[in-house]
Amino acid sequence: MSPRSEPLRIPVAELRRRPGNRATVERKVPVGGLGVGSASTPPDAEAQVVLHLESQSDGVTVQGEVRAPWTGECRRCLETTGGELTAEVTEVFSDHPDGAELLAFDGDAVDLSETVRDAVVLALPLAPLCRADCPGPEPGSFPVRIEGEPGGERFDPRWAALDELRFDRDPDEG
Numbered sequence: 001m002s003p004r005s006e007p008l009r010i011p012v013a014e015l016r017r018r019p020g021n022r023a024t025v026e027r028k029v030p031v032g033g034l035g036v037g038s039a040s041t042p043p044d045a046e047a048q049v050v051l052h053l054e055s056q057s058d059g060v061t062v063q064g065e066v067r068a069p070w071t072g073e074c075r076r077c078l079e080t081t082g083g084e085l086t087a088e089v090t091e092v093f094s095d096h097p098d099g100a101e102l103l104a105f106d107g108d109a110v111d112l113s114e115t116v117r118d119a120v121v122l123a124l125p126l127a128p129l130c131r132a133d134c135p136g137p138e139p140g141s142f143p144v145r146i147e148g149e150p151g152g153e154r155f156d157p158r159w160a161a162l163d164e165l166r167f168d169r170d171p172d173e174g
């Protein structure tokens with residue numbers, strides 16, 4: 001069992017016996033509570049991670065895909081929405097790390113925890129939509145006031161009808 005704080009520490013000593021060796025690793029890792037503002041991962045969210053590792057003469061390359069659930073507020077109708085995000089990840093762990101492209105590792109295991117968290121945060125939608133053609137808020141929620149009309153202001157009678165519908169709703173709902 002791997003400790004929960006390092007769910008994506010993958011042993012590579014066996015893989016590294018010969019350059020060109022490949023391995024595929026599938027894991028589920030907790031990614032709850034990532035992101036702020038318009039979208040985030042639910043508290044109990046788990047990411048599905050598939051990683052393809054390849055041994056190089058001086059390190060290990062990792063390529064893979066991350067999928068995780070997200071939830072957020074539709075930017076048009078402001079209702080709660082959500083879905084599944086996907087992100088590609090690529091890392092190169094090297095015996096000669098350069099502090100930028102080439103990551104350091106102890107030679108025996110590679111840790112993708114941070115890579116996966118970063119990928120999930122970057123893939124969260126900045127301006128979520130519940131659906132591509134979301135028409136926006138229910139018209140009755142924002143009655144239009146027409147100033148300067150006789151009587152001061154009035155409401156569109158079609159929206160008044162919608163207001164009545166709302167009063168007919170089951171009081172336990174919402």
Ligand SMILES: [Zn+2]
Nearest residue numbers: 074077130134
């Ligand atoms: Zn919407």
